[in-house]
Amino acid sequence: MGLCSPKFDVAVIGAGPSGLTAAYSLAKKGFKVVVLERGRTPGSKNLYGGRVYSSALEEIYGGFRSEAPIERWVKKERFSIALGDKSITIEYSSNSSSSFTAYLSKLTNWMAQKAEEAGATILTDIRVDDIWVEDNFVKGIKAGGDKLQADVVIDAEGINRILLERMGVVPKLDPNHVAIGLKQVIKLDEERINERFGLEPDEGLAWFIMGEVTKGIPGGGFLYTNSTTVSLGLVLFLWGMKKPPNQHVFEILEDFRLSPLMKKFIGDGVCIEYGAHLTPEISLDLSPKKLYGNGFLVVGDAAGLLLNLGYTVRGVDLAAYSGYLAAKAFEKAHSEGKFNAENLAHYQNLLEESFIMTELNKHTSIAKLLKNESMFKIYPEILVNLASKLYEIKWRSPTILEALKEATKGKTLFTENGPDITDLVKAP
Ligand SMILES: Cc1cc2nc3c(=O)[nH]c(=O)nc-3n(C[C@H](O)[C@H](O)[C@H](O)COP(=O)(O)OP(=O)(O)OC[C@H]3O[C@@H](n4cnc5c(N)ncnc54)[C@H](O)[C@@H]3O)c2cc1C
Numbered sequence: 001m002g003l004c005s006p007k008f009d010v011a012v013i014g015a016g017p018s019g020l021t022a023a024y025s026l027a028k029k030g031f032k033v034v035v036l037e038r039g040r041t042p043g044s045k046n047l048y049g050g051r052v053y054s055s056a057l058e059e060i061y062g063g064f065r066s067e068a069p070i071e072r073w074v075k076k077e078r079f080s081i082a083l084g085d086k087s088i089t090i091e092y093s094s095n096s097s098s099s100f101t102a103y104l105s106k107l108t109n110w111m112a113q114k115a116e117e118a119g120a121t122i123l124t125d126i127r128v129d130d131i132w133v134e135d136n137f138v139k140g141i142k143a144g145g146d147k148l149q150a151d152v153v154i155d156a157e158g159i160n161r162i163l164l165e166r167m168g169v170v171p172k173l174d175p176n177h178v179a180i181g182l183k184q185v186i187k188l189d190e191e192r193i194n195e196r197f198g199l200e201p202d203e204g205l206a207w208f209i210m211g212e213v214t215k216g217i218p219g220g221g222f223l224y225t226n227s228t229t230v231s232l233g234l235v236l237f238l239w240g241m242k243k244p245p246n247q248h249v250f251e252i253l254e255d256f257r258l259s260p261l262m263k264k265f266i267g268d269g270v271c272i273e274y275g276a277h278l279t280p281e282i283s284l285d286l287s288p289k290k291l292y293g294n295g296f297l298v299v300g301d302a303a304g305l306l307l308n309l310g311y312t313v314r315g316v317d318l319a320a321y322s323g324y325l326a327a328k329a330f331e332k333a334h335s336e337g338k339f340n341a342e343n344l345a346h347y348q349n350l351l352e353e354s355f356i357m358t359e360l361n362k363h364t365s366i367a368k369l370l371k372n373e374s375m376f377k378i379y380p381e382i383l384v385n386l387a388s389k390l391y392e393i394k395w396r397s398p399t400i401l402e403a404l405k406e407a408t409k410g411k412t413l414f415t416e417n418g419p420d421i422t423d424l425v426k427a428p
Pocket residue numbers: 013014015016017018019036037038039043044045046047048049050051052053126127128129156157158159163180181182183233234235277278279299300301302306313314315316317319
């Protein structure tokens with residue numbers, strides 16, 4: 001690398017789903033594109049839960065279903081609330097599927113392969129130190145004392161956004177807007193997975209769990225079945241950690257694995273991998289005001305494009321699609337002969353018109369709901385107590401109203417200017 005190195009049309013920072021999809025889409029159109037990744041291999045620094053929604057990837061990558069490293073197609077969804085040895089579970093199953101389980105490292109490796117086959121250059125083990133700006137125009141990137149020139153830089157650095165912060169495009173990450181995700185990959189053989197989770201060989205399960213598993217910290221647990229492993233993890237909202245937890249967060253995860261609800265499924269499995277990563281919580285609050293500038297575009301998590309619906313997380317498909325749209329915007333600016341903010345603003349328009357912004361704008365109220373501490377403590381307690389009153393019958397069975405009164409006893413639930421939940425069950 002260095003000033004004498006050839007100029008690229010586009011330099012992409014980060015080989016995650018967003019950066020690699022941008023690179024693939026640009027290289028396919030014949031543009032000269034380089035991806036710079038600080039990890040040893042594409043995917044080596046990535047961590048996620050375990051399931052990806054496929055529609056966007058199928059549109060972008062021809063032959064996706066047959067070529068991509070898919071573990072299982074998700075045909076069962078479970079949602080549980082667990083409190084001690086008691087739990088409530090609902091399950092949804094269907095023969096059709098719109099999402100699959102996969103290892104993110106394998107998926108990104110596959111995307112890297114597709115980008116290289118299309119003609120992109122991927123340089124690993126290189127940490128970009130700065131985005132190179134001159135006269136209010138991005139000229140390229142700086143890494144290890146060298147500079148690399150490009151018409152446009154696509155920032156796909158993920159949630160940490162150190163480069164965007166340094167550039168003054170975003171403020172320091174606010175703990176109120178991010179959560180920490182922890183994950184173990186647990187080895188179990190295929191037969192045991194199929195038998196224990198009631199799955200056919202290629203069927204997958206996605207399971208979301210609320211309640212005591214997070215030890216009072218707002219957040220939830222997840223489990224995804226791969227072919228011969230299970231991904232188990234927790235997402236803990238940092239705003240809810242008013243003081244440091246009594247336990248190390250990995251101990252909380254290990255207790256989750258050995259909890260009464262999980263033990264019979266995975267208690268005898270062997271943890272072969274673990275990790276932690278930040279994830280956007282209220283993603284739109286994290287978005288830079290503009291996702292484009294002179295010679296500059298921002299995609300994926302760095303742009304705050306993640307949808308956390310509480311019962312499921314969509315980051316990978318949104319990241320990949322934003323990379324695809326960034327490539328389209330570059331192509332248009334190229335045809336206009338100028339890579340200034342005015343021309344690259346087309347990216348923001350494409351995002352607004354796409355499912356990404358439609359979805360993110362549609363679901364803003366979920367963020368408010370996920371900020372309500374009662375969602376994680378009082379409501380789960382009420383529901384499990386209600387079930388225990390209704391189902392654990394000794395001599396007399398309570399009426400539903402009696403059971404509800406018992407379950408909500410002493411639980412004064414004030415929402416801002418809202419009703420006390422006990423009002424709802426007061427007999428007329
Ligand atoms: C615990 C957890 C669970 C999740 N579960 C799911 C899920 O089940 N399904 C789903 O769809 N999404 C999930 N997500 C979200 C998903 O992982 C992200 O939305 C997605 O990975 C974002 O892709 P990206 O390319 O924008 O960023 P990333 O995947 O974070 O990639 C960024 C890349 O940039 C590189 N990089 C950063 N800085 C530099 C630098 N200075 N120089 C060079 N390289 C750099 C990094 O090494 C990394 O490879 C989850 C996230 C977490 C943390």
